[in-house]
Amino acid sequence: MPALFTPLTLRNLTIRNRVWIPAMCQYSVEARDGVPTDWHLVHLGQFAIGGAGLVISEATAVSPEGRISDRDTGIWTDEQADAWARVVRFIQSHGAAAGIQLGHAGRKASTFAPWGSDGRRGSLPIADGGWETVGPTTDAFDGFAVPRELDEAGIDRVVADFAAAARRAVTAGFSVLEIHAAHGYLLHQFLSPLVNTRTDSYGGSLENRARLLLRVVQAVRENAGNSVVFVRFSATDWAPDGWDEGQTATVARWAADAGADFFDISTGGAIPGVEIPLSPGYQVPFAASVRAAAGVGVAAVGLITDAAQAEEIVASGSADAVLIGREALRDPHFPLRAAAELGARIDYVPGQYERAPYPAPANS
Template structure:
């Protein structure tokens, strides 16, 4: 039987993932009732990828508070009704043999915007249209958006509590994995980067100070969930701008976060500064993941324009990352892991029985039977 690094199981704390092909969090902006409660779309969207053979399915960035939403049609996990709705989705993911994760997020100064689709307007949503006042490390707006209010000590404490409370709800809903979103220019990234954090108190200035909020969130979430639950952190490893957040700072803070209780790091890039040039090409963020993995001696996943089985296998087999996360390719083909196994010559025992007739090659005892 052929083996491939991509299809080797991976254990993190009390969870063993059946392979290294994971579903990256993908915002859907699909909550018509604007109450943060996931519905049928989320069940089918995430469930199809679990049935398609993914090892870990991570649900989209879900706000830890109403004001933490990117838009008013985001999912959330700030109340029990949302947690109950997630339970149904988690149950189906588990029924397909995949692990279920959720990304907990606060958008900070990039909150209260019109959704990426379904609206004919862009930028900040005014309060009369259902928007709200945003918050950040300092009162510096993201270009084109309204100015946020700088969080005071009480506001910072509330953010930490909100992340912990959402993590408890996530585990209560059955999620196996919790991921903290500290990337893409959202609140925790806003504190990390010197380009968006101009504070002069204990949360600004030095790297230690700028990382203080993230590390406090990591500690609070770690305390709120069982020791068996893996805790991931998503970083943008660079702002792509001079004087900004970069991969060396990412590696340093990843090491600190690991000491605080994080287990795995999901390495992306960008999102905090507009007008920068991002060098898009196949696997363009893989070197960032490899650098953080080597410098911090932590486990990482790579993401970004990973589109073929051979490419994904090389990333894992070469040790550049411990897993790969796919987004757009899984939207194009939710069953990519099953197809990738075929292309790599790997036989899987977790094909959905309803789809066995589609295996490659056609089993001999089925080849002459009616479809």
């Protein structure tokens, strides 16, 4: 059996393979109430039908002000959790594990959605339905509104919001809860020395900058029941004196001690204007570095587009799993295709699709 199609067990959860779907924002809640819709059911459900081992929801806000845009999903109400439960049931009914990414956008919140906004970008004005954003300081992300600096009471509310979101996610049936500490959103903002210039107990040293994340990890773990807890990191800011893979590995070890089970390694997003050297699998070395230095399980992401490439990443020990994003948007059945190309024998091809096997016969 190819390494890509061997099961992986985390806590009490066995995931059927190592081909997973990462969180991909859809900006599709037209009612602006955070409640997932039929779009989310079909969008996420197709990946379970297509053979993925784990399907993770888009970044789902733990509070209204934590949304990236007003069209994001949320899990700060019971109504939202109930709507998510329908999505979870469908994913699980097709053999995949269901995960949710719990996030707070911080100073990068309250933006125009990237499509359907008549080309407008940047912060959504309060007069148009936007809201005041928050961050570690009052420094704004380039081109965005000035955030309010979180005081200790505000930080406590963020931790409580993640805890409440974890409880609702468990009630909805999610077996994986991923804490979003990447891509320049709130928890990454506190981690990055280029963004967090506080001088109190949440700024300065690595221990202080990691304090909020570790509190969130502990709070989520305490409310996660038997669910698995992931943390998504950006392993570098791609800028001198910024957040880097060494700090990521150190904090990953601390997060594991606080209750995290697994880590999803991406890069970038904290500051604008950096050059990212895009190439196939360009982020895999960061995942491998964190895995080796911290001694934790990791998934790799970033321009992973074919079966042989994905197999090599897992078989070589660079990562324990791969997250397929854009390629899965192009082909939601990528895992089934990869299984055929690698000669993996799997028993979860839907009967409805057995008439169209991979590779397509010449006379099809």
